[in-house]
Amino acid sequence: MNLGIEGKWALVCASSKGLGKGCAQALVAEGVNVVITARGEEALQATAAQLRAMGGGEVRAVACDITTPKGREAALAACPQVDILVNNAGGPPPGDFREWEREAWIAALDANMITPILLIKATVDAMASRGFGRIVNITSGAVKAPMAALGLSNGARSGLTGFVAGVARSAIAAQGVTINGLLPGAFDTERLRAGTTHAAQKAGQDFDTMWTRRRQAVPMQRFGTAEEFGAVCAFLCSVQAGYLTGQNVLVDGGAYPGTF
Numbered sequence: 087m088n089l090g091i092e093g094k095w096a097l098v099c100a101s102s103k104g105l106g107k108g109c110a111q112a113l114v115a116e117g118v119n120v121v122i123t124a125r126g127e128e129a130l131q132a133t134a135a136q137l138r139a140m141g142g143g144e145v146r147a148v149a150c151d152i153t154t155p156k157g158r159e160a161a162l163a164a165c166p167q168v169d170i171l172v173n174n175a176g177g178p179p180p181g182d183f184r185e186w187e188r189e190a191w192i193a194a195l196d197a198n199m200i201t202p203i204l205l206i207k208a209t210v211d212a213m214a215s216r217g218f219g220r221i222v223n224i225t226s227g228a229v230k231a232p233m234a235a236l237g238l239s240n241g242a243r244s245g246l247t248g249f250v251a252g253v254a255r256s257a258i259a260a261q262g263v264t265i266n267g268l269l270p271g272a273f274d275t276e277r278l279r280a281g282t283t284h285a286a287q288k289a290g291q292d293f294d295t296m297w298t299r300r301r302q303a304v305p306m307q308r309f310g311t312a313e314e315f316g317a318v319c320a321f322l323c324s325v326q327a328g329y330l331t332g333q334n335v336l337v338d339g340g341a342y343p344g345t346f
């Protein structure tokens with residue numbers, strides 16, 4: 087299917103690895119020009135080279151911390167116009183809420199709620215004036231099925247989700263701009279491996295036992311791939327998805343146990 091977005095410009099945040107990279111790859115494959123970001127220069131440039139080798143859209147790489155004003159400014163400056171915005175950042179650490187002081191909460195809110203909101207603020211009106219815009223916020227399956235150890239993530243991402251539920255249905259909805267949440271379940275990335283290491287240590291188990299246990303908890307009996315995640319992201323950015331807004335799309339191999 088031709089998604090109808092060739093030649094558009096996308097800012098894909100936090101995208102040298104994992105799910106953000108999967109989204110950038112899927113968009114480049116559609117002929118979208120992308121700006122990718124990450125803090126680590128080496129992995130970022132390696133990913134940029136891979137994306138360029140695909141022969142799709144133009145690829146620009148900005149090494150920056152997207153959770154800082156300077157980082158957001160640099161990322162936005164590299165993108166001639168933002169037609170597609172994929173909000174993403176590293177997830178907050180797991181732990182016990184009794185041990186988190188104000189600073190931990192502020193860091194989680196900055197990364198997983200306020201940064202996406204500020205990037206939406208910086209881009210949404212220009213999208214609306216051009217009559218086309220796609221915003222995808224990478225959040226987490228924990229927005230629907232929270233896990234106690236991920237309290238920082240549950241709180242910050244639910245705040246973003248609540249904000250987006252309102253703004254997606256505001257005047258911009260009639261101006262061709264959609265905003266949706268994309269909720270990953272368990273995907274085989276560095277983040278999942280780090281989280282599994284933490285959970286294994288806490289449970290007094292080895293990594294492989296915990297990894298297998300987690301995999302078997304997914305009805306599909308496997309973890310998702312960044313490519314699968316990116317494909318859903320690209321569809322949400324497509325012309326065909328123009329009537330889909332204000333939704334939270336779970337991609338989790340059937341892990342969420344509810345009917346709705």
Ligand code: NAP
Pocket residue numbers: 099100101102103104105106123124125126127129150151152153174175176177178224225226227228270271272273274275276277278
């Ligand atoms: P990942 O494999 O660890 O990749 C994270 C990417 O984000 C890297 O490219 C990293 O590069 C970049 N990044 C992190 N913090 C950044 C910052 N402040 N500024 C710019 N770039 C930054 O993680 P992932 O699994 O793709 O996860 C992506 C998001 O989905 C996270 O918020 C995670 O919590 C959430 N999530 C993931 C899963 C899963 O199963 N994988 C499940 C639920 C939710 P640098 O470190 O070099 O900056």
